[in-house]
Amino acid sequence: MKPTDINNPEYFHRVIDCQYACPSHTPVPEYIRLISEKRYDDAYMINWISNVFPGILGRVCDRPCEPACRRGRVEREAVAICRLKRVAADNREAGIESRFPKIPEEKNGKKVALIGAGPASLTVARDLLPLGYTVDLYDDQSAGGGFMRTQVPSFRLPEKVLNQEVGYILDMGVRTFFNHYISSMRSLLARDYDALFVGTGAPRGRDLPDLPGRREGAAGIHIGIDWLAGVVFGHVRSIGRKVLVLGGGNTAMDCCRTARRLGGEDVRVVVRSPLAEMKASPWEIEDAREEDIPFYENHLPVEFVVEQGQLKGMRFEKVEPRYDDQGKRTLVPSGEPLVLMECDEVILAVGQLNAFPWIEEDLGIEFDQWGLPVLGEGTFQSSLERVFFGGDAAFGPRNIITAVAHGHGAAISIDLFCSGRPLTERPGPKVSLLSQKMGVHDWLYHNQIADDLRQAVPTADRTKTLRDRLMEVELGFDRRLGHTEALRCLNCDIQTVFRVEECIECDACVDACPERCINFTANGTEEDLRRRLLAPARELSQALYVSAELPTGRVMVKDENLCLHCGICAERCPTSAWEMQKFSYQSPQAGEK
Amino acid sequence: MTFFRPSFRHPQLPANQAGYYLRDYEGGISTLCAGCGHDSINGAIIQACYELSLEPHRIVKLSGIGCSSKSPAYLLSAAHGFNSVHGRMPSIVTGANMANRELLYLGISGDGDTASIGMGQFVHAVRRNLNMVYIVMNNGCYGLTKGQYSATADKGSVGKKGEPNLLESIDLCEIAIQLGAGFVGRSFSGDKQQLVPLLKAAMSHIGMAFIDVISPCVTFNNTPTSTKSYHWVREHSEATSTFDFVPFRQEITTDYENGSTEAVTLHDHSVIYLHKKDPEVAVTDRRQAVDALEEHKEEGLILTGVLYVDPESEDTHTILNTSERPLNSLEQAELCPGSAALKEINEELR
Ligand SMILES: Cc1cc2nc3c(=O)[nH]c(=O)nc-3n(C[C@H](O)[C@H](O)[C@H](O)COP(=O)(O)OP(=O)(O)OC[C@H]3O[C@@H](n4cnc5c(N)ncnc54)[C@H](O)[C@@H]3O)c2cc1C
Ligand SMILES: Cc1ncc(C[n+]2csc(CCOP(=O)(O)OP(=O)(O)O)c2C)c(N)n1
Ligand code: SF4
Ligand code: SF4
Ligand code: SF4
Numbered sequence A: 001m002k003p004t005d006i007n008n009p010e011y012f013h014r015v016i017d018c019q020y021a022c023p024s025h026t027p028v029p030e031y032i033r034l035i036s037e038k039r040y041d042d043a044y045m046i047n048w049i050s051n052v053f054p055g056i057l058g059r060v061c062d063r064p065c066e067p068a069c070r071r072g073r074v075e076r077e078a079v080a081i082c083r084l085k086r087v088a089a090d091n092r093e094a095g096i097e098s099r100f101p102k103i104p105e106e107k108n109g110k111k112v113a114l115i116g117a118g119p120a121s122l123t124v125a126r127d128l129l130p131l132g133y134t135v136d137l138y139d140d141q142s143a144g145g146g147f148m149r150t151q152v153p154s155f156r157l158p159e160k161v162l163n164q165e166v167g168y169i170l171d172m173g174v175r176t177f178f179n180h181y182i183s184s185m186r187s188l189l190a191r192d193y194d195a196l197f198v199g200t201g202a203p204r205g206r207d208l209p210d211l212p213g214r215r216e217g218a219a220g221i222h223i224g225i226d227w228l229a230g231v232v233f234g235h236v237r238s239i240g241r242k243v244l245v246l247g248g249g250n251t252a253m254d255c256c257r258t259a260r261r262l263g264g265e266d267v268r269v270v271v272r273s274p275l276a277e278m279k280a281s282p283w284e285i286e287d288a289r290e291e292d293i294p295f296y297e298n299h300l301p302v303e304f305v306v307e308q309g310q311l312k313g314m315r316f317e318k319v320e321p322r323y324d325d326q327g328k329r330t331l332v333p334s335g336e337p338l339v340l341m342e343c344d345e346v347i348l349a350v351g352q353l354n355a356f357p358w359i360e361e362d363l364g365i366e367f368d369q370w371g372l373p374v375l376g377e378g379t380f381q382s383s384l385e386r387v388f389f390g391g392d393a394a395f396g397p398r399n400i401i402t403a404v405a406h407g408h409g410a411a412i413s414i415d416l417f418c419s420g421r422p423l424t425e426r427p428g429p430k431v432s433l434l435s436q437k438m439g440v441h442d443w444l445y446h447n448q449i450a451d452d453l454r455q456a457v458p459t460a461d462r463t464k465t466l467r468d469r470l471m472e473v474e475l476g477f478d479r480r481l482g483h484t485e486a487l488r489c490l491n492c493d494i495q496t497v498f499r500v501e502e503c504i505e506c507d508a509c510v511d512a513c514p515e516r517c518i519n520f521t522a523n524g525t526e527e528d529l530r531r532r533l534l535a536p537a538r539e540l541s542q543a544l545y546v547s548a549e550l551p552t553g554r555v556m557v558k559d560e561n562l563c564l565h566c567g568i569c570a571e572r573c574p575t576s577a578w579e580m581q582k583f584s585y586q587s588p589q590a591g592e593k
Numbered sequence B: 001m002t003f004f005r006p007s008f009r010h011p012q013l014p015a016n017q018a019g020y021y022l023r024d025y026e027g028g029i030s031t032l033c034a035g036c037g038h039d040s041i042n043g044a045i046i047q048a049c050y051e052l053s054l055e056p057h058r059i060v061k062l063s064g065i066g067c068s069s070k071s072p073a074y075l076l077s078a079a080h081g082f083n084s085v086h087g088r089m090p091s092i093v094t095g096a097n098m099a100n101r102e103l104l105y106l107g108i109s110g111d112g113d114t115a116s117i118g119m120g121q122f123v124h125a126v127r128r129n130l131n132m133v134y135i136v137m138n139n140g141c142y143g144l145t146k147g148q149y150s151a152t153a154d155k156g157s158v159g160k161k162g163e164p165n166l167l168e169s170i171d172l173c174e175i176a177i178q179l180g181a182g183f184v185g186r187s188f189s190g191d192k193q194q195l196v197p198l199l200k201a202a203m204s205h206i207g208m209a210f211i212d213v214i215s216p217c218v219t220f221n222n223t224p225t226s227t228k229s230y231h232w233v234r235e236h237s238e239a240t241s242t243f244d245f246v247p248f249r250q251e252i253t254t255d256y257e258n259g260s261t262e263a264v265t266l267h268d269h270s271v272i273y274l275h276k277k278d279p280e281v282a283v284t285d286r287r288q289a290v291d292a293l294e295e296h297k298e299e300g301l302i303l304t305g306v307l308y309v310d311p312e313s314e315d316t317h318t319i320l321n322t323s324e325r326p327l328n329s330l331e332q333a334e335l336c337p338g339s340a341a342l343k344e345i346n347e348e349l350r
């Protein structure tokens, strides 16, 4: 293999598993360390800069970082990255706004329209306002937040938390136009906007229009996302005793748990697929089970049973999954008799669709066969050059943190576009490598590896939370639990940097490394090396760090996979050929060079 | 500064035939200087015990005084251990060995501990062919007392203080061969490829298995002008042979047609296959072994590998006809056979 180029910022970025997996590349280990030092404001600001909604995301983020977390490979469970974010938010001082960027009195003369007030648009606003842009925000709802407000239930995300962090952005000087549905893109384009950003989400819930009984039973059949919005705005206040929720995604989990709070006693989730293949996050499924909600797998809906105009139940066909050689699944009937489940109401949570009925076809904004806008690679720019898309509107339903990441990217493009520069001239990440050496064998970070298992998040009394849909279920970590959890972080941003010219090949690091990461061996192809290392190196997504040739003709090969970043190699190295250095990586944002 | 090794280990490391994992052979975290050759040797001992599937609690680790003699703290936490006084490790092994011959005795010593203060003890343990593995971590100096030249420092070698060593050096391997050790080898801490199989062969030998391991003292004796430095040893060492050690019961997978391969079967039926540079030299010949050492020395080279093996040698237990069973398992009837037995003995002496 060729020697690893550690000057490529993506090499060490990749080693920070959580940060790399986070769509907006939040510097996770940095904020976790700050929490362990009780520097909550600093931890909050790191988050706020990169993911904009720490208090919100610290409760409801989809947390792609956690399955990626190194700790989950080293022991049983990942660090509770998401809930630690909440610790930073819960413990921040009032008045943290004083640390936000100043909004210039004098504007730059450029006007941008944002359509939809979800996390994508709000991020664009936050990134552009400090640069002097004038920002107009349109949304058909009465307040900002998009689906974070209309869909995510209050027992997971209290309104107060939402209002605060949405408010931070609106208070930066956004001109808001709420209760304002944009029905024509043409007329908006006719206004004097330099750029327009479409962040309207994927606002249409999928229906089962052709299932027998759908029309007759309509009064008792609801589209999940419309129903949840109805609950938030108080149009829906109760539900029947027996409720069937169809679908296995996170929307279904919110629907069934909300139904339990509105009077549903026998609430069931019915899915077509096997339980193991449900789309919902494991923790959301877990939370639903905690509230006595049973799951029925491999049930294909056949018809709504309606008697005298009254929904009575649903019939399902039992199916079995079959997998072909490619692992592709088909569901085949099991041959068992149809299953009848009685119910008073049904909630359909079987998917979401994009819809742009308000964008006229002849404007030059192209859409693909799935109805999604055709966008420039990595620029979020549509085929009409001053129109940009982001969030669920751009690539279909995802999650909040992805919408935020799109917002950052789109803001960069809009800023370049408005200043007449090519969109390819994008700023790069801000990176630095900083030695952590402090004295002979001491480091600037806490390098002792804690043995504690993942701490459980305390919850409120279930009998109370089930009675009040506004009462938050999770109480969050207190400072003490947060501290214990924070110390579980392996500091993956503190890199092991190898200087080949210093190494005397004494082998000390090889022997001292508890995970057997380090090898000195003859060079070879990656495949060959992976087979020859001291410990199995089968995790192909994790890099091998390879040095230039050493005096004995061998090379140093380190498998990054299970490195604990404990610094023992560097402590045991007589020549400081290994050194622990903190790698900071900050994703680019609008206005940076 | 790390005082406790993290408790996590690579989850895919396999267990050995006895069901133990590498970590079961580990000891406490080293407090030696970073880069000390002794640490590498400890690593090799751990690896050898793991590969031989030895049961950790059937091993006894013993030492004298010195950085090298601190090793029992850094390996085999689950083994029995004894840190004796300076140079007295051989006596302790002798005593323990007499009391229980069923255990594996690993004596770990330094060049000072063995070739200076412990010389008298060393030569007699070798003479008796005591059943043990005797490892000298040879750095040519007294590391623990700040690097004074030891008796194995080569004449003319220059350590950190800059003054050359003016005295003749003792070659412990030559002495061991001359005094009847059944297995003698030399290696380098920086060459685990050679050291691990050498240790495994030594652990399988019955009788005195002596290994001198050159082990640079990074702090006091790793100057370019020292003959015990990483750099010097790498430039000036030459192996007698490459060899494979095949433990008893393990399938022999390699085909040794070549006339230059010599097979030596040890007491426990494991086999060492030596692939020699010079097919004429027999590793079982004492005279040739000493000659080879001297010839290399004349050329300024350090000869490493298996230097001498006598698979026929008789160890102390055989010579003295000692108790097969550990003394602590003998019952009163055996220890105190009664007046009839005493009478019999007395009759013999009349
Ligand atoms: C039930 C449910 C639960 C969810 N839970 C989570 C969760 O726990 N964690 C997570 O990360 N994600 C969750 N999501 C997904 C997440 O809400 C979305 O991915 C995210 O909000 C998308 O952000 P966005 O900015 O693209 O648009 P949205 O948040 O969808 O906001 C778009 C806004 O635009 C408005 N709008 C649409 N068209 C127009 C128009 N023509 N004129 C004016 N306004 C318009 C909409 O009403 C809406 O307010 C959930 C989604 C659902 C449905
Ligand atoms: C009876 C006695 N005399 C002297 C000493 C001082 N002393 C401690 S270690 C040592 C030399 C150790 O040298 P070596 O065995 O080569 O070990 P190294 O530290 O080099 O590994 C000496 C002389 C002692 N501890 N006890
Ligand atoms: S920091 Fe060094 S010693 Fe610790 S696990 Fe990583 S490579 Fe091994
Ligand atoms: S401890 Fe340092 S000098 Fe020794 S082999 Fe490792 S990197 Fe090289
Ligand atoms: S003084 Fe020399 S022998 Fe002792 S620990 Fe340090 S390097 Fe090793």
Ligand SMILES: [Mg+2]
Binding pocket: B066, B068, B110, B111, B112, B137, B138, B139, B140, B141, B142, B143, B150
């Ligand atoms: Mg010494």
